[in-house]
Amino acid sequence: MAELILEVKNLVRTFGRRRAIDDISFTLERGSVLGLVGQNGAGKTTLIKHILGLLRAENGSVRVFGLDPVADPPGVLSRIGYLSEEGDLPLWMKVEELVRYSAAFYPGWDPKYAEELQKQFGLSSDSKLGALSKGQRARAGLLCALAFKPELLLLDEPSSGLDPVVRRDILSAVIRTIADEGRTVLFSSHLLAEVEQVSDRVIMIDGGRIVLNDDLSNIKEAYFRIDIRFEANQEVPPTLPGSIHWEGKGKDWTVIWAGDQSALTSAVCALKGRILTNRGVSLDEIFVAYAGGCTQ
Amino acid sequence: MNSGMTVLSLMVHRFKKAYLFFSIYMGVLVLLGLTPRSWVPEPLSAVLCLPFGLGLLMTVFGFVNFEADIASTASAYSPWLLRLPIKTRELALWPILAAATWGSLSWVIFAVLFVRPRGLDAPVWWPALMFMALALSMQAILWRPVKRGNIRLIFTMLLSTTIMLFGYIATQMQVRQGVICAIYAAIAVPSAAIAWWSLTLARTSTAGGIRSATDVKETIKVQQQTNFFKSPMAAQIWLEWRRQGKLLPLLTGLGFLAISLPMAAWQDKHIIGYTGKGQAILANIWLTTAFQFLPYIPLLFATVIGMGARVSDIRGTDGNYHLYYATRPLKSQDMVRAKMIAIAMGVAITALLTAVVMILWVSMPVTLSDGTIMTYFKATFARTFEREQWVAIAMIVVLFTAWTWRNQSVGAFVDYMPSREFAMLYPIAVTFIGVLAFTLFRTYNSELRDPKYAQAWSAVMAIALVIKIGSAIVIARKQIRLRPSSKSDILTTFAYWQGAGIVAAISVGLIVNWMHQDGTPSYMFHPTPEIMALMLVPLVRPLSSRLALELGRHR
Secondary structure, three states: OOOEEEEEEEEEEEEOOEEEEEEEEEEEEOOOEEEEEEOOOOOHHHHHHHHHOOOOOOEEEEEEOOEOOOOOHHHHHOOEEEEOOOOOOOOOOEHHHHHHHHHOOOOOOOHHHHHHHHHHHOOOOOOEHHHOOHHHHHHHHHHHHHOOOOOEEEEEOOOOOOOHHHHHHHHHHHHHHHHOOOOEEEEEOOOHHHHHHHOOEEEEEEOOEEEEEEEHHHHHHHEEEEEEEEEEEEOOOOOOOOEEEEEEEEEEEEEEEEOOHHHHHHHHHHOOEEEEEEEEOOHHHHHHHHHHOOEO | OOHHHHHHHHHHHHOHHHHHHHHHHHHHHHHHHHOOHHHOOHHHHHHHHHHHHHHHHHHHHHHHOOOOOOOOOOOOOOHHHHHOOOOHHHHHHHHHHHHHHHHHHHHHHHHHHHHOOOOOOOOOHHHHHHHHHHHHHHHHHHOOOOOOHHHHHHHHHHHHHHHHHHHHHHHHOOOOHHHHHHHHHHHHHHHHHHHHHHHHHHHHOOOOOOOHHHHOOOOOOOOOOOOOOOOHHHHHHHHHHHHHHOHHHHHHHHHHHHHHHHHHHOOOEEEEEEOOOOOEEEEEHHHHHHHOOOOHHHHHHHHHHHOOOOOOOOEOOOOOEOHHHHOOOOOHHHHHHHHHHHHHHHHHHHHHHHHHHHHHHHOOEEEEOOOOEEEHHHHOHHHHOOHHHHHHHHHHHHHHHHHHHHHHHOHHHHHHOOOHHHHHHHHHHHHHHHHHHHHHHHHOHHHHOOHHHHHHHHHHHHHHHHHHHHHHHHHHHHHHHHOHHHHHHHHHHHHHHHHHHHHHHHHHHHHHHHHHHOOOOOOOOOOHHHHHHHHHOOOHHHHHHHHHHHHHHOO
16 A cells, blocks of 8 residues: 555534534545645635644644644645745745745755756746746746655645646646656646646545545546436426436436446436436536536 | 725725724814813823824825835835726825825824813924825835835835924924924925826836736846755744844944934034033034934834834735745744844844944044044043943943844744734834833832832832733743643743843842942832843743744644
8 A cells, every 4th residue: 555645534624603624534645646626715725724734623633744734844844845826925035035045944955956947937046026927926936846856746726817838837847746756746726627637536625525535537437417308397407316416497407427327327217308418527517516506 | 976085985994993093082182172181180191192193104104005015116005906997196186185184184183172282382383294294205105116125115214204303303403383394395295296106107117016017028047056055944044134134233224324414414512521621522412412312223123123013924914824934844933033043133233333333423523622632432431431330331231232132022923923903003002001101100200219119119010020920821831732842942931031031130230229329319229120120021922922923823
């Protein structure tokens, strides 16, 4: 069995009366790429902040490399490369100062690799971070997150609001990190096509709970989009075991469905309907299905 | 409502609590002004005046729309307002008129309806124009995007101090009120025009304005990365030096420059004493008057910085820690330690700078009545000071340096506070408590010097000390509960406090003793000054800074 990099057990976190994280448990093994998806406010950033030790677990536990990130911040943070959506970098620093300052904290900092990334990203040493565009700042943050070849790369909505060129840079960085043997990535994003492109496992969070946690290949095999025509008009979405999301009106309905295909036909027949088309779905469609509820 | 009024209402809305409290406060003052003088004792009237200055500055700065760090390069005018499809005339005119009216009218109401009916003397017109000039000049400076934020920070501090001090100094020099008013008006009118122009620049310029983020084109220069820090601690000390440490020597240096300049312009001499041979010693008035204030300049700046006057970049607008700072792989106690070291470096450089400037000042020439020229030092200190006095002076210098470090280092507490609101309230509360304590000491001055009250004063101070130690223990226990590994750091802090407290108590005790022997009546009787020295050595806030960092970094 591969070494566990991350272990979250029964994690609970409330803000006031709202449960931001509601009894979440999962593990992440060395060398895997986990895509974390969910709507705004679903609890992704809260979960990542627990992994970084920025939030204390109210209930349950978080272990990163077997360590408690709150009890031992240097032990955990020195092995994590982190890039956030907000790109909170000290805007008064120059790129060169940021690189020198960041390098001091990581024994594995590779100056040659940092220089290579700086050239690739077009970051001038004497540029002040405050004067850079959002995309360039994201690249500077990415440089700091990658240059010490972290054991765990944690990306929290890194592409949000960025142009396609910067998104490509981030994505290729993730791919390159994956190529390095033994590196692990946790990648939170709204851009599900990107998650689909790089992840080998996906966790979907909704309302602070995990609604889907599986290998991407299993997900693709288990989920379908099915167009059904019923004999009579349906006022409300029919009850079909395994259905996640219905769309349609009258006799024609479309369902996102998960389960065993052999049971599907008989279940639809029992509802006096027939399957018109049956095809696989994208992660995007599954996400909308879980997040969106029924649409008539 | 026209667009200008909408802009104005948005500005007021951002600080609506401040405007509300200030309006209520002014209303209370006006009502008290209508009551007979005997109803409100004079010390209470004086205490009631204290929030005025801070309240007025806060509310006036609302019209400057002060969002940005002064040291940043961007315009302090709200960027989203700059992007709205509103004419620049509307964006500029109404806030300019509001700042000018609010600043001046508040003073007129305060002086005419409260201060004067209380029997206190206060000029009406020049301070009103001073507040107007101050508000408009701040709009002129802060609305303009600049290339170097640090220069704006320095310029803002120098200009605001000069504007505020000018009226006072001019009245001391018997300059006519009309002239002072005319000078302030001469600052205010062009300031308004510059503010308008600055806003136009902020909307169109690429230099730190709203277009800078997308328009900046630069040549890519990638330097070979060398000169890495030896350790994470060294990097953190560098960070804190850049963020806070260097500010004190920089401001003090400029302060010394500003206070030294009038010496060149003001050539009047006066007699400061006589030599043993009966010859009059003639010295520059500014030299002898301002010299005594030199040691207070670093202390003043350290206090202002220590209150968190500069907006902390450790917190975001929501009060949460900036993720980059919070995710440094460093223990929280090392973060605090790095800050303390950076501040100590700044204070040490400042102390050296102060010593050099004071030596330069005492080396200035003075003239004897027979035309002989000698240094100020030789003519005064070298001639009259005994050994004990030099020892006492040396101890005062050490205490002043320690006090400067203390006042700035307690600022760590504000910097780490995970609540932006508390951080904003802290300087107001500290100023209020400080001035209140000072007023009470002034009011009960004779009782402090009366031997029959000595025991009572000691008891009051001892109770305050017990409360301080008790609070420190409560904070320490909470910190240890959250992070058991910080126990040794907490114990070290207590040990430092004890050690520094003992040194401070002995030093203050010796100084008080020396003053008594010198013939100067003792201000307080032992052990009150010793307990006060123990009180002044920081303990609760250094512990709170650890707790604040712990709570902010691991919420």
